[in-house]
Amino acid sequence: MSTPANASLSSLPTGDPARLNDVATALIHHPYQPPGGFETVQPGVHKASTVIFENTAALKTRQWKDKSGYTYGLHGTPTTFTLEERLATLEGGLQTLLVPSGLAAIALVDMALLRSGDEVLIPDNAYGPGKDFARGELAHWGITHRVYNPQDPASLAAQITERTKLVWLEAAGSVTLEFPDLAGLLAVTRAHPQVVSVLDNTWGAGLAFDAFRLGQTPEGEAFGVDVTIHALTKYPSGGGDVLMGAVVTRDATLHHRMKMTHMRLGLGVGANDAELVLRGLPSLAVRYAAHDASTRQIAKWLIERTEISQVLHPALPDSPGHAHWSQTCRAAGGLVSMVFEAQHFTQDRVEAFVDALKLFKIGYSWGGPLSLVMPYELQGMRQYGPLAGKQGTLVRLAIGLERVEDLIADLDQALRVLRA
Missing domain, CATH: 3.90.1150.10 (Aspartate Aminotransferase, domain 1)
Known part of the structure; x- marks a missing residue:
């Protein structure tokens, strides 16, 4: 004779709500913990909004900004931390932030690094929605933008002023696929210490060239862009079924500025989407x-x-x-x-x-x-x-x-x- 699926509940005495409550509590607070040492090809998927603290001391001292601990789902899980570290390796950076799309990565950089009265310079062949963000939201916030010729570093040099705080680069150009003189453009931005250079590296995918090592100073020191953004929607996911973006840096101060804006905006990505990108990276x-x-x-x-x-x-x-x-x-x-x-x-x-x-x-x-x-x-x-x-x-x-x-x-x- 087969056992009914709800046999454990049907065997309870009728009219005993306390016993039902006992079961509910036991199922939620079950003491069993699986053994460690379970290693697989793909990392585990951790889903969380709430993260549990073992005591109030942990609540007060646990730190998420340096990835030494977990505090809330938006601030990272083992799954998102793993993806961030692998993407930093892919791009040649040291720190990564995950956002819901490539356009969200563009918006995050603009919002974190620009203030009212600043100006951003955008290449003529940049991703169209990024230009639209400058024409719309940035303009509403008192941030101006101008467009430069990405094939001519002199065009960029002629437009930089003391108000210029951010210069966008795109390689290859969106849709029209012109490839700019990246080293020449970066030589221009490096002459202006207040300027941060940001590259949309979606086309290159971290593989076509080294975004953080595009030129060399006379002293032999390598230099490249300050920040890259990447639409993980494209090559990293590889399946046409994920929306996600990343912002990668090598500078801790820049990373912190963007991470605080990232936190205040409440940006996060789903664990299952992170899982799909992690699955796509090996290939x-x-x-x-x-x-x-x-x-x-x-x-x-x-x-x-x-x-x-x-x-x-x-x-x-x-x-x-x-x-x-x-x-x-x-x-x-x-x-x-x-x-x-x-x-x-x-x-x-x-x-x-x-x-x-x-x-x-x-x-x-x-x-x-x-x-x-x-x-x-x-x-x-x-x-x-x-x-x-x-x-x-x-x-x-x-x-x-x-x-x-x-x-x-x-x-x-x-x-x-x-x-x-």
Whole structure:
């Protein structure tokens, strides 16, 4: 005879609420503790809002700022501490803060390091929502911004004033993929001690180049950016199913400033999301190399197509900033963009090409197994460089992990639709 699932409760005397309460308390305060020494490939997942203190002395003395203890879920768990330390290693930094998205990382840096009356300089090819944050929230708070030409360090130097407190860098440029003279831009910022340099390192993923070691002083001392941000949504998670960002530093004072703002804003990430990023990190280098190899092969195929006016990919000799990329980078990631000029193809024809793609799906983001496509209007996209003032459509491809020959065949059939 099978035992009912609720046998333990059904055997209790009826009408004995005290006994029911005894069970409830025993289940919540059960004394059993599993033995230690359980080692697995992936670290355990610790979920918490409340963290238990063994006594009031621990309540008063336990410290979360240096990761020596746990006080509340927002201030860290073994899972988030582990992810932070691994990301610091990936980026070449010493400290990491986790936030709910890449854009949240941008916002955190701006809010922590800028005050009313300050100015931030943003490259022309920066991530669009980051520019929108400056035009909206920062402007409301009395913080001004200006845009500089990322391909010309002199453009940056000409715009820095005593009000300039923050300079953003992007490599490669968002959508248009120009690769800037990072060492030259950083030489400019280093001449102004009040300026903090911040790099959006999402494209490089901590693998394409060393963000904290981009140049060398005459004395042989390595230098790089002060802060990096990284949209972990992309390559580190690798599955297209996580939203998360990171802010990495090597300077304890900068880290503390941002950590206090992080705490006051109540920023946190879910344990299951942290688990997914931790699971993705061991395969990151292999996946990034696969994206890189396939994208280079596709970029070389695209430059032979007469329908396309220009192919933008840092490893191509004719792509803007190629010389800087070749001096700085070990890899080139999984993005390639194509320019269709208006005099050759209308926007409707280009959109027909996009719609005709079968393996490439229309969608934002990148870094996952699925190849993606996204069209952009060229008009007004750039103030500087060869695309400034151009009419037409830019189509960005994010190359996934499919067989590259299948992706090329898909592009080929869609280009036939473009010409039809």
